[in-house]
Amino acid sequence: MLVTLKEILKIANEKKCACGSFNTPNMASIKAVIGAAEEMNEPVIIMHAQVHEEMGVCKMSEIAPVMLNMADKAKVPVCVHLDHGTDLGYVKKALEIGFTSVMYDGSELETLMNYVNTTVTVKLAEKTGASVEAEIGSMGKREGGGGDGTSIYTDPDEAKDFAEKTGIDALACAFGTAHGMYLKKPKLDFNRLAEINSKVSIPLVMHGGSGVSPEDYTRAIKCGIRKINYYTYMANAGGRAVERLFKKTYYHDIEKVAIEAMKEDAKIAINVFSGQNRSL
Numbered sequence: 001m002l003v004t005l006k007e008i009l010k011i012a013n014e015k016k017c018a019c020g021s022f023n024t025p026n027m028a029s030i031k032a033v034i035g036a037a038e039e040m041n042e043p044v045i046i047m048h049a050q051v052h053e054e055m056g057v058c059k060m061s062e063i064a065p066v067m068l069n070m071a072d073k074a075k076v077p078v079c080v081h082l083d084h085g086t087d088l089g090y091v092k093k094a095l096e097i098g099f100t101s102v103m104y105d106g107s108e109l110e111t112l113m114n115y116v117n118t119t120v121t122v123k124l125a126e127k128t129g130a131s132v133e134a135e136i137g138s139m140g141k142r143e144g145g146g147g148d149g150t151s152i153y154t155d156p157d158e159a160k161d162f163a164e165k166t167g168i169d170a171l172a173c174a175f176g177t178a179h180g181m182y183l184k185k186p187k188l189d190f191n192r193l194a195e196i197n198s199k200v201s202i203p204l205v206m207h208g209g210s211g212v213s214p215e216d217y218t219r220a221i222k223c224g225i226r227k228i229n230y231y232t233y234m235a236n237a238g239g240r241a242v243e244r245l246f247k248k249t250y251y252h253d254i255e256k257v258a259i260e261a262m263k264e265d266a267k268i269a270i271n272v273f274s275g276q277n278r279s280l
């Protein structure tokens, strides 16, 4: 069932847990993530990242119809979300295609421009009923990997002002996580996160979820995190699972093994985020 981010975050808020949010740049990962969510009986968010189009991984115009179709047919609520839309034209295109949620990322711009463009995104999304996530502070380079030293932690007062003035539905904040593989163990600033949560009334989003320990996820959820972006380790699990198959098999067999491995990884993540803590 296709739903908006707002609807999914309402469920997460009621259950005081976080919803897993996974990048799905190909059919295999869409199948893996939706399959995992169905087996865990939890809502899920699948995302197309603008940077994946820039890197030549997949085009939004090609992958979005597949994401929307599979979300629609899923047995659990699924939100189709644009991850890190950095230009308004691209965000507008996503809304026209039917994304039920978009993230506008103006975190690398001057603060005023971030306010202006985020407000424009909220107005555009109102027309289609989609939800909006935005970011204040910066998690550093989008593909910089762990701890490249360019992140600016989110200021709690600025976060409050930004959320109120722009009218967004979810706020991504920087408190020590980073995108990609962590080069060293992440140190998260939970005091800052708790303070942001006490000042901001909308759900908070954690980016760079791969590689964070289960204890830290749980603590972050207690401090108001309701959406956790997770991709790198899942994609890596798929890659590692097929390594030994390359020489002796057909591509469809490789894909099957990758889907299974990514599904298992996504299930483990959803198990922690949802607070089910089943023995899988």
Ligand SMILES: [Zn+2]
Pocket: 084, 179, 207, 208, 229
């Ligand atoms: Zn991110």
